[in-house]
Amino acid sequence: MSQLEISCGLEYVVTPDLQACLTEALHSNYSFIVSPIVHPRFRRQFTSSAGKVGGFTRSDMILSPQDWTSRMVGKLSPYLDVDSPLPLVRQRHEDCLNEELSYCRGLGLPAIMLSLSGESNSNLARIINSYYENSHHPSLIWVQVPLVCTKTLRSVPECDEDDEESAWNEPWVWWSKFHERLNYDKRVGVVLELSADLPSQELLKRWLGEPVKAIVVPTSIFHNNKKGFPVLSKAHQQLVVSMVEHEAQVIVSGARRSNVEFYLQYLYRLWKRRPNPADDPMLSYARGWEDYLQIPLQPLADNLDTHTYNVFEKDPVKYDQYQKAIAQALIHLQKKSTDNAEIGEGEVGQGDNKKTITVMVLGAGRGPLVRATFNAADITNSKVKVIAVEKNPCAVVVLAAQVREVWRDRDVVVIPGDMRQINLSPKADIIVSELLGSWGDNELSPECLDGAAGLLKPGGISIPCAYRSFVAPISSPRLWAAAKAASSGNLSHKDKNLETLWVVYMQNKHDIAETKMVFTFEHPAKGVRDHEGQELTDYRGLPLTDNRRSATLSWTVEQDNVMHGFGGYFDCTLFGNEMISIVPSTHSPGMISWFPVFIPIKTPLRVEKGETITATFWRCVDSRRVWYEWIVEVGNRTTPLHNANGRSSEMLL
């Protein structure tokens, strides 16, 4: 029974040619697909002293150049110990390692695999760093670690849970420190070798925040089912599926206990169990945008284009929620007006003749909220007059066309202009707007709505009436490296990029602690008060609001981790009980309009179980712009202040 190690990278499994290739390889007795790369000269030199080198096969003679540069993963000799305490060994092994790396470079392999077996790997990290500095087309580096440190596990006395926990923690520390030493280079990923036992869910979830490129499933953890085919336990199945969902490939390794094709077929069945994007609008919408950073829109400073409107209007949930909220508001006003009518019956005496409710849609775009308003009016049997305010001339053209063509028999007016600068009479009973960004107020909804406060009757309703921003500290080498590199080539932007909010569908991340609320805004907003409690007003008589905020939040760390920034979310009360939310725990099902934000920190912070993360966020405002600043502290350590004076990112008023 020969050794078996198959890289059944899942995208390969589905392509018939690799299956053919694999089959051929197996029939031809090629025992390695992931094959140790051994330089012939080096081999001659060391075979004797290093024992079995093995695995250097005829495969380099039958594979095409394209196979070499896309399918083969080089495996560095595992016995090389460049961090040996013995200077002579260290130096010799370093020379050998460099030779193997050069050979891989010569072959043009897409990835090179190496394994870690301890925390002391700074010389190895240094060599890989040099390799990257020296190579024009460097390969990916795949760092293999076991899921559990068996050495520590074996030395644990029975029932000592702390030590057992550390056996599970250690390999993560090896990897994490190695990656840190490479400054979380995005070309470096991890290969996780599964064990028969599995750790707690929390520990497994932490791995999902790491860039796991592949998992190694030893044949020894398969067992045979009734029909004699190799299968995995439920827990292992689940782990494989969740890894595969994160784009990890699968390597089957170890003694060949069954027909290779049976393993392949079984893994292919598992692979098909990934959540189907067709079942989840968000998954299908976000496909291809995973962990891809985008600059937040500035719909106030810039006019949106038709593509953006197209995307937003497609949301299957958002406008339903708005429609429900408007309906509730209409009912509320009708009830109030009836109550008033009953009290002062003599005065009005309209009887059945319904009062017309004025609804202003502020930032009407191409009209989705106008439609929602008409729908709500129809449902609640209300009489509405709609005033659609829109500053974007292109959208105004579309609105005007709809008034002519679609809404001919409706009471609707289009007013072009900036809601902060127009004056209309009569005033609105309800104003409806959709000005929220991924972090709630970050597209300047507070400033816009406060500027439009003069359009609303006293006691009128704003939809939305309140919104809140949220953050959770997260670990994500991938997002951090992406932010750092976001405008590569221009090093002076490195700091800028790490002082910016990024809109991103976050996939490869791990929540270090729970999501907490940051800022709250309410509409209509109250003005600040002077010493005597008098509300201050501006030159137009509008309440003088203060939309500056600061908030300090703290979290206790539940397990060792590295913090790279925050996930940012919002939720929003439209009216009454009608909410929309992108906070993970309360996310409106099926709503696709907003991806979360990633708020990076300049220097990742290593945090230990039991430590406290304290973050302060400021929302700063001057006459021309709004921006955020933030700072994070863990124990004695402090990040620099991020985005001082809005130097790196700002929203223009």
Next chain:
Amino acid sequence: MSQLEISCGLEYVVTPDLQACLTEALHSNYSFIVSPIVHPRFRRQFTSSAGKVGGFTRSDMILSPQDWTSRMVGKLSPYLDVDSPLPLVRQRHEDCLNEELSYCRGLGLPAIMLSLSGESNSNLARIINSYYENSHHPSLIWVQVPLVCTKTLRSVPECDEDDEESAWNEPWVWWSKFHERLNYDKRVGVVLELSADLPSQELLKRWLGEPVKAIVVPTSIFHNNKKGFPVLSKAHQQLVVSMVEHEAQVIVSGARRSNVEFYLQYLYRLWKRRPNPADDPMLSYARGWEDYLQIPLQPLADNLDTHTYNVFEKDPVKYDQYQKAIAQALIHLQKKSTDNAEIGEGEVGQGDNKKTITVMVLGAGRGPLVRATFNAADITNSKVKVIAVEKNPCAVVVLAAQVREVWRDRDVVVIPGDMRQINLSPKADIIVSELLGSWGDNELSPECLDGAAGLLKPGGISIPCAYRSFVAPISSPRLWAAAKAASSGNLSHKDKNLETLWVVYMQNKHDIAETKMVFTFEHPAKGVRDHEGQELTDYRGLPLTDNRRSATLSWTVEQDNVMHGFGGYFDCTLFGNEMISIVPSTHSPGMISWFPVFIPIKTPLRVEKGETITATFWRCVDSRRVWYEWIVEVGNRTTPLHNANGRSSEMLL
């Protein structure tokens, strides 16, 4: 008795005009020189609520504009608490603080003083950050902290040393974290308020590593001497002198218990006690170069110019040491030759007729080592033939001129060329070179001397015969900020500068732990050996040496601190007992040829008492160049690898 606060900046004390100005000010009842800056509008608004504002005097009417921009320090209202837990207070005080800062900016003050009274100052740091971002000509910020936190001290039960220590530690933490939040901005300094009791020397020394701009000496800690004049205790005197030596100014503050001029006169007497540069060649030579960063020379790749030779040849100690070492070597060889003669008397039988000893000076420059060799030969009554090898054509001209004019009756030859490439016969009994840099091997002495190994007879002597590099972890916000800013305007160089060795006369720094040895080199060097223990040789038959090195060092931290990098030094055994050293504990007295190096780290590391700092240094070599890489770890934290593949700094072969 009115309040008294005098900024007797020491450079002012010696200029008569400030004394006149002070006297005038005092006669005119100006009670503040360091005066709280109160914006008139602000004052109107807050005088009532904030109690005594005071100190706003007529001084702005009598001082010239130049006085305002060079002599006056603005003092921010001390009651402002922008980190208050109450949002309303925080916001109001922030508005006030910004108004005061704008007023200071309007006045063009050279510095603005504010005080810290706790660790929670992130909003204050944020505001100062914004102030710097917003100002074209920002003032220095002087941050006043007490030497001891009296609040903590008072709450300490008797005999609890730990708590008492923390009372002394706290104000440093307040300052250090505030400075960290400002990314160690070099425009931010500290003003230290002395207390009647003083802490341990270690704690005081740590303050000497901080950028102390001024010390506040309360009048209450003066006592009257027999004649009734105010004087300080011995310990306080010493502290004032050491601070003044580090360019700190002195502010006398508090109730006026004596004539102001007596304080001035007394402080002036203390000021004169500073070490006199005239007494110490190094002090006088380094004057003006304190904490000024220079790129290390590359005498191998570049040819030195006459200014550099001028400086080096002036060293009063170095060539004396070389002369002694050469003399010892000559005696040693004479003795050996006599011994040999005695053994094999029949063979040679020269009797009194002395053997000529061939001394090669490798890198002779303009000849100082040639002179030292002739002196040593005269003293030891030896017969020498000197061969001066020099690659710099300009220096060769000077050497040739000296041969013609000065050394006419000496046995001396000048050979132009690179010592690594020439071949001479007969070979030398002694080779003498002076190729060391501030960190020992960093000007490529090992590579040069190994390349010249063919010039030395088997068993011949190399002077120097061994050298060692040393490092100590240091705290120095000033050096770190200087390195970070070293090529300002080009942000892409920030990282480069923090991956470079800097030659600098370090003044404003504090040693976190003791100095330890890093790399050792010996000459003549031994070649590496193969598996069978055989020394390998290169194509010329010279020993194949390996000048790559790596070394891992650890230190235990004795008190809380922030590590910004390393101080780097070397020592060198010339021959026998003759040494030269710039290691602080063994520094050759009066030797001025080398300033130490500062080896920065990219991100300063906060270290706590009891933690271990572990650093690894690599000396890397390829066919064209030599460079260093380094990485530092403290507990769970790791710096990135510095200077991977020599990307930021290298020495060309």
